[in-house]
Amino acid sequence: MTFKRRQFKNYTLKTKLLLTYIIITIIPTALLGYVAYSQYVLSVERQVGTYIPRLLNQANNNMERQIEQYFDEMNQINNNKEVMNILRKSTYQNVSNMKQDEHLVENYLASSFMQGSREHVIGVFVSSKDRLFQNSRLSYDSGFSTSQSIGLYGNSYKLIEEESVFFPHETSLFFKERKPFVLLVKQIIDYENRHNLGTVFVALDLAFIEQTIRTVDEQDDAKMWMVDEQGYIIYHSMPSLIGTLDKDKVDYPIANGSFQSDQTLYSSANSVENRWTFMHAIPVRHLTEESDFVRNITIIAFFIIVVLAIGSSIVLAWGVAKPIQRLAGEMKRAEKGDFDIRLKNESNDEVGMLSKAFSKMLREIEELINEKYEIELKQKEAELYALQSQINPHFMYNTLENIAIMVEEDEKTSVVEMVTNLGRMLHYSLGNKDQFVPLCLELQHIQDYLVIQKARFEETLAYSVVAAHTLHDKMTPKFILQPLIENAFEHAYLPGQTLEINVTVTEEDSVMQLVIQDNGKGISSEKLALIKQQLTDNQMFKKDDSFGLSNVNGRLVLHFGNEYHLRIQSEEGIGTKILMRIPILDRGSVHNHDREN
Incomplete structure (x- = not known):
């Protein structure tokens, strides 16, 4: 700090005036503009960071309500006595009876789950006592025989809860063209004797998720996806990423809320009832496009004003500094021992008075130096002689x-x-x-x-x-x-x-x-x-x-x-x-x- 102060003292008066002007005007103005812009951007980020998680939570609630409606419809199977009697059967006397029961159950599945406004249901299956009843809009496969085409899920499969939601990577079931889906699974309980009669599966097209989150995902350049606990992507606004693993999920610093990373604002919201998390990402530049335009216009205007202000300050500084620089030059001559200096300054301002006083002082100094030099010389010679x-x-x-x-x-x-x-x-x-x-x-x-x-x-x-x-x-x-x-x-x-x-x-x-x-x-x-x-x-x-x-x-x-x-x-x-x-x-x-x- 001491070195910088000394360095500043060595600057010319004109430079000091310019630096002072910059320090007290340009720098504070620029700093104020930068702080204002930064605070505005932070305010936008905070508002969006608060608003988006609310929308994600709303999307979670909407999805949970829709899934709950499907589970309610799946409960209706217990109210159909004919279907429940068929599911209670363990054996058949002939194939005709078995086909008749199969036709009756599948017609019930089609009328209950595949008609009306249920366009998102792409398949419904009932597995009971090594029997499979199904109705599907698309052909499907799971790598097993018909009786085991649902894979792990049969009447012997014990769910932790009566109702569960499974994702494609958790089952061997897949549809034609690898149609992404969510599988709702519910066990069929015979409430009269508390026996497990089987399992009902409803496969939902991911299009119902798009319809649920449309209000959140409508921004340009924004990305929206849903992942399970292990980070598998169940839904993504970029379909090619569905089914892949979101490796960064474990590194997300918060479970619910927003955070910023790599100039991108991330928001997340966990489902309370189910094992998924909604994620939303939007570039910060998209949020600040309008403020960036205003900022750029302000910067251009600021530089124009700065150039004009510096030009006028240079003219002013030159008018003040020029006579002082002339006086400083004459002082340097006096410093080298040249006292034959006669300053010509017709002004009566402070600089003119200083020049006249300096000329008078030079004449007096010239006389005093000669006198003092002779006295000191004689004094030192006398001291040395006294010592000798x-x-x-x-x-x-x-x-x-x-x-x-x-x-x-x-x-x-x-x-x-x-x-x-x-x-x-x-x-x-x-x-x-x-x-x-x-x-x-x-x-x-x-x-x-x-x-x-x-x-x-x-x-x-x-x-x-x-x-x-x-x-x-x-x-x-x-x-x-x-x-x-x-x-x-x-x-x-x-x-x-x-x-x-x-x-x-x-x-x-x-x-x-x-x-x-x-x-x-x-x-x-x-x-x-x-x-x-x-x-x-x-x-x-x-x-x-x-x-x-x-x-x-x-x-x-x-x-x-x-x-x-x-x-x-x-x-x-x-x-x-x-x-x-x-x-x-x-x-x-x-x-x-x-x-x-």
Whole structure:
């Protein structure tokens, strides 16, 4: 998010005005239109998703009533005494009697089930005691002999209930041209003696289903089908699918209601009385055709309005942004150091006032920069000179006193070494005015200093100076180590205790890391927090306090930036550790670095 805000700040004013216009006008308008359209489509889907299941439930009720009427008609067989007496018979004395009974029962079946408004009945059968009485509009077959042509259903077949509905795949019966049908089955019970006399079957053409669901299936592109519990398709608006298996039935998320999948709205309703489910599917695009047309017209009008609005906003933004862009260009020239700028702006609006103020400010800045630059330059030179001249009188006095003692004791070798080290230090301090020197010279300088101090403190001082050999020729600011080592002598030394000072220089992630560590008395947590705060604020310390820390930290920040400030770790009674990080610079890169800063 921060990156995006920064990126937006870098855009031109004209771009910002256009983006702002788009954000506060075009995007909300487009979003509002999209939300309105989406909600309308969802509303249509919800309404249809509620309405269609109601129609399916109504179709279920209609079918159940029709089937119940057929079952009621099948019950009438118990009221016909002649037929019931025939069904009670088990044997015949001759074939003539059997044929006579067969003719009587089949005439009853034809008059009761095949005439009048019963055009959907394509066959009616009565199976009783190895006898088959039938009347059918179409020829049929089941792969069995005449006496078993109904297949599994005979007087020995026990239904779970007296009345059942069977589907074509549940029976071996089939009619000519594979006419699809539903088979109503009812056992014939002799209520006088509670015996099972046989079974009556009524085969209904699926056309009666079409007549029942016509109000639901009248939409274009809609599909309507009926499946049983196992998913077999009993009826389908596409006849070629009748008798196949609806493999997706087990995956339907709801049993009664509507759901959407693959841009299609599905609805389903289970029969309460029977083992089937009505399914309805209609493409969502069919439901939203009218709204899609309105949406397309609205989109076209929206784009026309957007183009006109953006064109007018561009003209407006250009009129506002052009003088500001001209002013920004002149500011970039001033940024590069060219202050000889005279803006010509005759307008008296805010931009004109800003241009006049900018011209006046440039003249004042040009004068102040020159003055401030000279002051800062002299100040930095004075700080460096003060640091270079920081061989304080106490150090000189103690060193000369030690040399005098050595002369009296005729220690010529030690005197030569001391004088050599002191002379080298004075030459390094006063002879070389460069701000950057090779690391090896800086290390030689602090070693000379430590050798002289060793002659003074003898056994109470131990030190080591270790640096990676590959870093000896790398450049470092002059006098970057001595002030910190002097600070250790002034603040870390405890009388009667050996002071250990260790200096290490290593390379880490292409950065030179310098560490000065001692085992002195350390710094209290309160004072350490104060020193860190003063270093962070770049405050100047008093001369008798931690002037060396301030000077070194200030020069590091001046040359390399705030990320290279001193890092101090200290604990009372344990010691102090000072860390410095310096970019690795060669002799040639030092000059480029100075020019960049």
